[in-house]
Amino acid sequence: MYSDDGNSDRALSPSTVSSISSVDASMTEEFRNWSMATTLTCRPSLYESSDPLFDHGQCGKYPFYNVYVGDSPGCYKDWADASGRVTNVKGSRHKGYKSWAKALQGWQQNCCAYHHHPPGFVDGTLYSPSRRPEGPPPITPPPSHHNVQHFKVRASAPPTPQTPMNRTTTESEPSINRTPAELRPPMGRTVNHRCWAIHSPDFIGVVSSTEQAQNILDEAGAQAKHVTLRLVNDLSEAEEWLRLIAS
Known part of the structure; x- marks a missing residue:
């Protein structure tokens, strides 16, 4: 006990x-x-x-x-x-x-x-390090549509060549090489407003700014169209010049 x-x-x-x-x-x-x-x-x-x-x-x-x-x-x-x-x-x-x-x-x-061997593994198999399956090569993702802003862009004409185009200017744009006498209007004529008289297949008329005249000239040059323009002192001179061009 x-x-x-x-x-x-x-x-x-x-x-x-x-x-x-x-x-x-x-x-x-x-x-x-x-x-x-x-x-x-x-x-x-x-x-x-x-x-x-x-x-x-x-x-x-x-x-x-x-x-x-x-x-x-x-x-x-x-x-x-x-x-x-x-x-x-x-x-x-x-x-x-x-x-x-x-x-x-x-x-x-x-x-x-x-080690974690796959199903069907045979005992005593030579060790082989497991590798992850290789996927497709990485690519750059496309931009998100939420971050993209779309703008309407007007197709621009090709640049105007520097060589002389098929145009005739009876009086070119003001230049530093021109003398004051060449810029003065004819005697007895009153200067109201200097403007550009333009004669082309698409436009016949008068524009008040050099920028407008240049745009018309560029568009015509891109289409290889003949353009004649003149810097005039007023509308009456422009009408007279356009009448002579058309005759």
Whole structure:
């Protein structure tokens, strides 16, 4: 019969603690082995040294190095090769092993924890890093119709060539080369308002500004039409000149 003598909370001896820890470690290892046995896992590519003078008898601290995350994951026999796959690589993971069996077991454990193989995966298949499917190349999107303003633009005529056009001007526009005497009206005639008298297939009449005359001249020049124009002092002079042109 069990008797409570007040010492039920006695401390466990160090040997008892060690035994329990050994049992826990053994159970954990057995569970890990069972998990790997029931889970399909891949195997790593085994890379020999890239150095032709590499000595397997002097391979460093470990003869096998698993690169789990890095540039070209796999199992390397030379630390010089393995270190180049993990140095300055963000998030890289690696570990050294004393035998190929241990390295393979470590890889399988990592596969169970991190790899996600597709349906139909065959156990022991050589590891291949998954890649996202490549989509079409990026293109620049068209502008949004909500941000585009449309303006009505009048088609402009081609520029007027600098060479002399098919036109006749009995008196050209005022020029800095003309003398004041040439700009004075004839004797006995009153100057009311200087204007442009124009004779063309599309327009016969008088305009008051040089800009209007230039527009008519440009439109006619774009269509290769003959234009005759004259700077006159008033409407009566314009009527007289147009009558002479028409006769």
